[in-house]
Amino acid sequence: MPLPSFLRLLLxxxxxxxxxxxxxxAAPVLGAxxxxxxxxxxxxxxxxxxLLVLRLRPxxxxxxxxxxxxxxxxxxxxFLMFAMAARSLPAGYSAILNATxxxxxxxxxxxxxxxxxxxxxxGGVVLGMAGVAVLAQAGPVALTPEVLGGMAxxxxxxxxxxxxxxxxxxxxxxxxxxxxxxxxxGSQMGAVLVLVPVVAWELLRQPAAATAWLTAPAPxxxxxxxxGLLCTALAYVLYFRLIADVGPLKALTVTFLIPLFxxxxxWLLLGEPATWAHGAGGGLIGAAxxxxxxxxxxxxxxxxxxx
Numbered sequence: 001m002p003l004p005s006f007l008r009l010l011l012x013x014x015x016x017x018x019x020x021x022x023x024x025x026a027a028p029v030l031g032a033x034x035x036x037x038x039x040x041x042x043x044x045x046x047x048x049x050x051l052l053v054l055r056l057r058p059x060x061x062x063x064x065x066x067x068x069x070x071x072x073x074x075x076x077x078x079f080l081m082f083a084m085a086a087r088s089l090p091a092g093y094s095a096i097l098n099a100t101x102x103x104x105x106x107x108x109x110x111x112x113x114x115x116x117x118x119x120x121x122x123g124g125v126v127l128g129m130a131g132v133a134v135l136a137q138a139g140p141v142a143l144t145p146e147v148l149g150g151m152a153x154x155x156x157x158x159x160x161x162x163x164x165x166x167x168x169x170x171x172x173x174x175x176x177x178x179x180x181x182x183x184x185x186g187s188q189m190g191a192v193l194v195l196v197p198v199v200a201w202e203l204l205r206q207p208a209a210a211t212a213w214l215t216a217p218a219p220x221x222x223x224x225x226x227x228g229l230l231c232t233a234l235a236y237v238l239y240f241r242l243i244a245d246v247g248p249l250k251a252l253t254v255t256f257l258i259p260l261f262x263x264x265x266x267w268l269l270l271g272e273p274a275t276w277a278h279g280a281g282g283g284l285i286g287a288a289x290x291x292x293x294x295x296x297x298x299x300x301x302x303x304x305x306x307x
Contacts, residue, residue, distance in 0.1 A: 005245050012238040013254050017261025019231035020094040021269060023086035025223040029216055032083035033202055035224070037195045039079055040071075042228020043236070044188035050237065051185060058182050066171035067183055071190025074164035075232075078157035079191065085150035085157075090141060090272040095262020096131075097154035099255050099285045103128040104155075104162030113166045124291030131284030134277060180240035188232070256286055 027035045051058055060067060085094050103125050109115030132151070141147050172178055178186075203210055239254070259282045266272035 002245070005242060008238050008242055008245075009254055010257070012235055012242065013257030014261050015231050015235045015238070016098075016254065017095055017258045018265050019227055019235075020082070020086065020091035020098070020262045021265040022223040022227045022231065023083050023094075024091045024266070024270060026220050026227065027083045027086040029220045030212055030224075031202075032080060032087060033195070033199055034213060035083040035086075035227070036076070036080040037192070037199045038224045039083075039227040039232055040075055040188050040191035040195060042225065043075075043232030044185065044192050046229045046233025047181065047185040047188055047236065050233065051181060054181075056179065056181065058185055060182065060186060061176065061178060063172055063175065063178055064186060066175075067178070067186025068190030068193065070164055070167055070171065070183070071187035071192075072194045073160050073167060074187050074191075076191035076194045078160045080195070081153040081157035081160075085153040087150070088144075088146040089150040089154070091266035091270065092259070092263035092272055092278055093141065093151070094154055095266075096259040096278065096282050096285060097151060098158060098262075099259050099282070100128050100132065100155065101158040101161045102255060103288060104159045105165055106162075108159065108162045109166060112163075113170075120291045124288040126288075127284050127291065128288035131281045131288060134281040134284060180243065181237065184236040184240065259285070 023035060030038075048058075082094055082098075085097075106115075106117065106121045106125055110117040132155075168183070172183060242254075259278075263272075263278050263282070
């Protein structure tokens with residue numbers, strides 16, 4: 001991998017690993033729903049501004065509906081789930097659980113999209129689930145119902161990420177494709193649209209929640225700005241640039257680095273403990289990812305005799 005691409009990969013991992021730290025700051029104060037909503041709203045605004053600066057018109061070529069629905073699956077639901085998890089889980093936990101995304105992709109691809117599944121990939125799924133179990137059983141956080149609920153929310157989010165990849169291929173790529181920055185903008189718009197009525201209902205039901213927004217301390221708003229502009233808008237730009245430069249498989253190796261940064265940021269800035277459970281659980285998930293992401297050998301072609 002060229003040095004510029006490698007540096008982009010490290011920056012992307014640092015941003016996405018840091019998103020769990022920022023959610024850990026914002027979600028306990030504002031709640032999961034407002035945190036997710038402001039994140040996608042700022043992400044959409046940042047991407048819209050980027051397209052304006054680049055003078056790139058957002059032409060969707062008849063695929064606007066598809067990108068909006070993709071936003072619900074790829075951003076709206078996952079961001080809400082991770083924000084819910086941030087109320088009870090340390091940032092390092094969420095970052096490590098996020099690494100199960102390719103494992104979810106293997107399961108969803110085999111069950112719903114006819115993807116080829118190999119013994120190595122099955123072994124990867126088993127190892128990945130073992131890593132989650134080690135993290136749950138031996139980690140520094142007691143297994144209360146809230147913690148288990150947070151872990152379940154993380155797994156729902158990664159299942160959505162796994163599903164979104166196949167939907168993107170079917171609804172966008174196989175139908176002529178779109179500029180990746182336009183797909184990113186459309187997806188954030190879809191996430192905003194699906195969360196608007198939910199946020200409005202929440203504010204009507206609990207008007208005091210609006211006061212929490214207005215009186216939130218500066219670090220909380222700083223965390224929200226970082227989530228939306230850096231960990232969403234800028235991160236999408238870096239990710240799609242990586243896909244263009246080195247291909248999707250190498251770009252996906254960012255998944256290996258996110259847990260490292262997630263645990264490191266939580267330890268450095270929030271004082272969260274880093275224990276052997278992080279290393280053991282993360283190591284098992286890392287081995288699982290290697291099994292899942294390594295290239296599948298092509299099936300041998302039978303040679304026909306001369307006629």
